Amino acid sequence: MNLVAILMLFPLIASGVIFLVRNDYARNVIVRISACITGILSLVVVYVNFKQGLALSFKYEHIIDYCIMAASILIAVYVIYTGMKNKKYFAVVFAAVQTPLMIWFELTYKHGIEIHNDIIFDKLSAIMVLIVGLIGSLICLYAVGYMKWYHIHHDEYKERKSFFFAVLFLFISAMTGLVLSNSLTFMYFCWEVTSLSSFLLIGYTKTEEAKNNAFRALTINLGGGLAFAVAVVMIGINFKTLELSTLINMKPELMVLIPVFLLAIAALTKSAQLPFSSWLLGAMVAPTPSSALLHSATMVKAGVYLIIRLAPLLGTTSVGRIITLIGSVTFLVTSLFAISQSDAKKILAYSTIANLGLIVTCASTGTQESLWAAILLMIFHSVSKSLLFLSVGSTEHQIGSRNVEDMDILMNVSRRLSLYMIIGIAGMFLAPFGMLISKWVAMKAFIDSDNILTVMILAYGSAATLFYWTKWMGKLISNANRKEKIEHSFHIDEEFPIFIQAALTVVSCFAFPLISKYALVPFLSGVFGQATIPIDTSDVKIMLIMLSMLIILPISFSPIYKKDKRRIVPIYMAGENAGDNENFHGAMGVTRKVELRNWYIDNYFGNNKFYFWSNIIAVAILCVGAALMIWGGII
């Protein structure tokens, strides 16, 4: 059997086994081993196939087709059943339309279509496999430690850990299939499985809120799935092909652009772009590892992955313009929105949507430089975001809150945990770290392709990004000196995956010239004929010097500190400090507690009107864009 097939099937089998094992201890061991194997397997697959790449077709195609068909029917029946039970009729309708449509297509037209390569493994797939395999397995590893404490802190929820871990692995399996498949029908199937898995994970706690949010996620993603299905059928009937690699080499005429537009809509729903973003914000009711998985390694990355694949058909075509506009509006609006949030998970969710918006913008701009930026953004975002989610999850266990305002004591509770979180935040926006390098190239790419509007939006969005991350970082280092000591226990099974990801965040920044040279440039050369790294070597050197400085400087200051003992005085509070830096003498001789709060500017950025109108604008862009595309195509 082929290694690639093992990589796809192993998590699936692991998922089944984990679901059946009910003993806590045994299951934890199995989860840990399976996570390690998944991670190692993805490394091996990439190592073996990286140079040559790989293209294969399924041997027993008919059998696999029928298996997939049976599985789709099962999924559809399950969705329709639970949808009817919970009175969520939109999801029912979507499932009831697309599955019969696909089955009708499989049984009639598909027989005449020959698929040469079901699976294609190129440099981009290699990057995706590493993201899914490594980050995904680290998150599973973390989940073992996390879920133990989750159920101690939340004894109101029914424990369904077997189910939870099983779905995590199912998710990884589907995602691996998705990034490897070249056949659109197989990709569509994996696409639907990821929608289902996210539905199952979000609804884990079975509370009313969780149920509603899970159904919202399912409905929106099934809507996207419907668009995907229609696109597949259109391509199949019109062009007698079902291969992604053939599709992207076609001429951008109307009959091609309509299915591409539908595929892009599917990608936008999955990547939670405006106007489809509400499901990702609702997804945070689930336990943190599942949020981490949704936000970093799987799910939302599927959408941008598809857009990156479709990039040759986007660019200056009408579809490309629409998607660029949607992405940049999303980036700006959600960056501004993140300023008004104090719940750490909400900030992370908005920042995910914003960054995906940026990736969508870059990918749909479709030039060589912008694709370079898009892929690099995707890599760095995955690493930093999952690090941040995992550290927020552990913080919640340590200080009992995930509000950023309460994190000023984190330094006293666990110095290491706050350091990991600072690394994660720095990775998201600070100068020598990865996200910024990509933003830099994105800016260059937009101006090179005369996208003035996008450049302006990027400038404003970056300013907003800087605001909300810095104030969070400020809280972490503010070193509030509370007298009461909080008992903490940052366990090794939580810390180990976090540590690895913090290390990955830093290492990936040092390694980006290598990633660029060995993966991005060859991939882009394949797409565009030729490609170069868009940053000059002298600049790369300066960046690396800066990064080293950031690591060395804090250490080099410690000898000065040892020698230089200074007088420590109370904080200045206009002479009214009660002496302990925690209280001050207020009016009428009352002693009051000092409370320091960040700015949220929520009467500007936090109100619902702002969000409502941004969604209206996004819908308008899509509708007007679609109308213009069809009109332009007919003329």
Add this chain to the structure above:
Amino acid sequence: MIILKIIAIIILAPVIGGLLTGMDRVISARMQGRFGPPLLQPFYDVFKLLQKESIEVNMMHRFYVYISLIFVIFTTVIMLLGGDILLAIFVLTLGSIFFVLGGYASNSPYSLVGSERELLQMMAYEPMVLLVSVGLYYVDKSFYITQIISSKMPAIIYLPGVFAGLLFILTFKLRKSPFDLSMSHHGHQEIVKGITTEYSGKDLAVIEITHWYETVIAFVLVYIFFATASNFSHFIAIGVCGVVYLLEIIIDNAFARVKWQMALKSAWIVTGILAAVNLIVLSFIK
């Protein structure tokens, strides 16, 4: 050779920055009908600060201003060696962020308010600073300052709007009224001395020196718009820098400090209009 150059930049830039600050104080005094301090007063101040006892509120907060200084020096060196302007701006932002974090680290009410305001100011001026470098790149197809200042035509001809926008946000960068919300040069502000409230002695001297470097950086940005391949243009560029500085001093003395809402809105609207119109026009005529 390059090492000598770097050393010269590191030593000379603060001297120039300090002299500029001294001139500012003399001119301001004359505008207000005072005689004012001697030209070298900023240097006397800093030397005195260095001799004073440095007291602190916790072990950590001075660390951030040192790092801030190092990255601001780094920016100055990149810019004066003719390096990548966008990279220089990113490094400068990093330096500014460390300064803000210094305010957070002291965990003092006045410092925190100062930090929040400083952060807001950064959010207000950052789009324009980025668009300045984008505009220059759009004109000369290079981010390198050496190449930008060796073109035939000065950038100002293509980018009058962007330059006007830069002048607007320069008031933030130079910490001048009406946009000196976070840390005024004058101690009678409602938030005492903002971020610097808890710093004293050597640390305060470091902050002052950082500001000198930042002043030089601000004028390098102005300078780039006027310098070309011809030698004469460099004199013009220096002259313009002088005029701009005088203008900023007049604005400083003529306007009262605004509220943060006004600072943010005005900077974003001015940026949006001037930079957008300029860049769009440019995209048509190029």
